[in-house]
Amino acid sequence: MDNLFDKSSKIVIIGLGVIGGSYAMALTGAGYNHVYGIDTDPNSVEQAITIGIIKSGGDREKLLASADVVALCVYPDDAAGCMSEIAPYLKPGVIITDVAGIKRGYIDAIVSCLPEGARYVPAHPMAGREKKGIDYADSKVFRGANFIITPVGVSDEAAVEAVAKMAVDMGFARIRVLSPEKHDEIVAYTSQLPHALAVALINSEDEDAETGDYIGDSYRDLTRIADINARLWGQLFIGNSDNLIKVIDDFERQLVQIKRAVQDGDNEALERLFCKSSARRSALNEHR
């Protein structure tokens, strides 16, 4: 293809977990007819073939040599190693994309392993599941979701357009372009902090308290994401530690304000904090 990209382009997905599997499902479902998959677990490849979301797992080196697009759908910490492993087999002009929820250091590591002439388009499909593995792959989670592209020096325009087209075809509603720095800053607050809060909330339960019978929808909503892929989120948190610590600090200061008002019996201060949060939450509903 070189600079052309269409539904006959050959896409190789590396890592058929929940996101890689969902990519395969969404692309095949959208009419891409050369979607292939590679995974260290042969059962995942077998299953992806059986359910008809990849054409084959085939011969790994041959697949890579003819790939127009390679989507790295592995754990963040494994991505650079994977990249340097596959680099020797890739053809010039290949488009590399990824799905990691962190960007800055992650991207630098990938870039340092790219073969000459490869075009790399870092991406973050803002959707997914707490569960892991191909059993939970489901292209429906992409529908209506945000897809963020964080271009770098080795992302040429045609390659960015190709990845954006793939995203639209997979069902993403909005393709947005951000710098890696801005991306990491935003996801620390909108995604990583909520996960940290959910985990801390459920872990702070007094185990003898028999609260299970008395929870309402708000507690369920707040803790849903506490059922978490531990390995993935450990890597995401540590890979974005500066931003995450900053937003945890900001959050802690807000919580202390509430706690102080409660301690002081200061109803007016509490009402001010609640009015502020209400106004902000109402404004949020106007987005989307």
Next chain:
Amino acid sequence: MDNLFDKSSKIVIIGLGVIGGSYAMALTGAGYNHVYGIDTDPNSVEQAITIGIIKSGGDREKLLASADVVALCVYPDDAAGCMSEIAPYLKPGVIITDVAGIKRGYIDAIVSCLPEGARYVPAHPMAGREKKGIDYADSKVFRGANFIITPVGVSDEAAVEAVAKMAVDMGFARIRVLSPEKHDEIVAYTSQLPHALAVALINSEDEDAETGDYIGDSYRDLTRIADINARLWGQLFIGNSDNLIKVIDDFERQLVQIKRAVQDGDNEALERLFCKSSARRSALNEHR
């Protein structure tokens, strides 16, 4: 009725806000045909009559004198004042119930204003809306929800049964009996803490960050309850300050554990915390 309670019993709801209005709607909908309402705002009474959820607002003193059940659906801080105001008009054997989300001190204040012979059954319908006022009244929110009764010395068995029957008829799925102390301990963790976190989360947003376009479902879920009835929740927080401060402290310690692990780049520690939260959240799904 004295000790008999059925759908012809006369129920007077004081305060036709979102909960009082929903009580009226649910009781009338369940075939209770003597449901009356009192409110300081004549428009709320008028509206309740118009939409057919109360028979009338009628003559306040006369209504109270013939009431079999009085449901106090006013703000927690107003309840004792309201109770002492209506006490002179009530008949012996009347059942008083309430809907407050806090119990200990609240109950003591009510009990001190009860007329001789009144039977008081404190209750907490664990459902509601963030919005306030009769416009948001909707009996559907009760369906499948928990209804907690916290009996005290002046709650005789027949009165507890009458209130439990009302709750079942209004659509509550589970009637549970707790001590006021245990109730306040549990709601601090399952309801008040989640509200505090949601408020602190949304209030900690950097206003210049343009995060609005990049939020996902988890952030939406976690902040939904940050749109809050400020007056009500100020009273609930301060009325349960000891328990609430304790659970905020517990939560803060858990969050600090996450923050330290991130600061130290300690992936193992993070994974341990995440595995714990995942196991707890999965166990929660088995409830309900």
